[in-house]
Amino acid sequence: MDNYENKISIKAWAEEDRPREKLSGQGRRSLTDAELIAILIGSGSRNESAVELSKRILHHYDNDLNKLGKASIAELSNFKGIGEAKAISIIAALEIGRRRNDAESKQPDIISSSKDAYTLMRRHLMDLNHExxxxxxxxxxxxxxxxxxxxxxGLSATVVDPKIIFGMALQHQASGVILIHNHPSGSKKPSHDDITLTKRLVEAGKLLEIKILDHLIITDEGYYSFADEGIF
Incomplete structure (x- = not known):
């Protein structure tokens, strides 16, 4: 591990360089990602300032906030100086940022395309490490x-019971169903099981006069639409 001896604490910095004071005096946009995370963390240790700890965490995730946003409490707690409470603060702040971004896009009330379905569902399926x-x-x-x-x-599959799907559809007196699941691997390509399940549900829906309108596979980079690709 790197040597963090003889580090200068944030309290010894010039006031305009301290993250909280910098935000107050110069505005939030003047802060780096590490400085913003340092405010969330609140404090570092005797040998490492909160900013240095934040830089170390960001470096581990290739300075990519999207990658950091996928980290679990357990993963963040592995960093020396980060306990459960600090890990939760980081995760909560990044989730608020994501929700704010989603809130800026009006959620569709009517699904007229695969993009509408994706817009409605992406916030629920982004940054997940399971299906x-x-x-x-x-x-x-x-x-x-x-x-x-x-x-x-898990990481590569989830069990889907058609009875549950159509039970929900009947309960809400729905005439159409759009299927959506995510691929944590990042691959948009449907698996053999994805295709088989979709065709089974399409056939079952015909008996109940409930139409399967589409099946979307969502990843962090976009989506795949069965309907757009003519799978059914």
Whole structure:
């Protein structure tokens, strides 16, 4: 591990260089990512300032806030100087930033394209280290009735029970269903199981007069639409 002896504490810095004072005097945009995270952390240790600790954490994640945003409490707590409380503060702040970004885009009330479905669901499936399977239920004119989490799984798969999907659809008197799940691996390509499941649900929906409108695979980089690609 690097030697952090003889470091100068933040209290010994010039006042205009301290993160809190810098934000107060020069505005939030004057701070680096490390300085902003240092404010969240609050304090470092005897041998390492909060800013230096923040720089070390960012360096570990290639100075990429998106990668840092995927870190778990346990992962962040592995850094010397970061306990559970500080890890939670970092994760919460990054989640607020993501939600603010999503809030700036109006959520669609009617699904007229795969992009509308993606816009509605991306915030639920970004930065996850496990698979989740969701559905959007629509009524007449493809108006959104609700969105529901069907199941959670591991890194590469999640179990989906068709009875649960159509049970939810019948409960809400939906006429259409859009299937959505994420690939934590980042691959947008559907697996053989993805295709098989989709075709099974399409056929089952015909018996109940509930149409499967699309199936989206969402990654951090975008999405894949079964309907757009003519899979069904």
């Amino acid at each position: 989740e399977f969701w559905i959007i239920l629509t009524g007449r004119s493809q108006k959104v009735l609700t969105k529901e989490l069907v199941s959670k799984g």
